[in-house]
Amino acid sequence: MVVCHCNAVNDRAIRAEILAGALDVDDVAERCDAGTRCGSCRPVVEALLAEHGVTIRRFAAA
Template sequence: MLVCSCFAVNDRTLRGVIESGARDTGDVGDVCAAGTGCGGCLDEIEELLSDHLRVRPVVPSG
C-alpha cells in the first residue's frame, strides 16, 4: 500500500526502514524521504513506528 505519495514509498519499504533501526519520522525521512514532502503521510508513519515499537520495544543498554 502506498503511504507516501510524494516519494512513492509503500508500507513494505517503511517497515523495512523501521526494522533496520529508524526510531522516529526524522530517521525514516533520512533513509527514504517519506514524510519530508507535504507531510500527509506522517500520521501513518508514526503509526507504523508505534506498532513496531509495541511489538519489539527498545531495551536501553547499560
C-alpha cells in the same frame, strides 16, 4: 500500500527501515524520503513506528 504518495514510498519500505533501526519519523524520512514533502503521510509513519513498538523520541540538545 503506498503510504507516501509524494515520494511513492510504500509501507514495506518504511517497515524495512524501522526494522533496520529507524527511531522516529524524521529518521524514516532521512532513510527513505517518506514524509519529506507535504508531510501528510507522517502520522501514518508514526503509526507504523508504534505498531513496531518504536517509541523512542529524539530531542534537540539544549
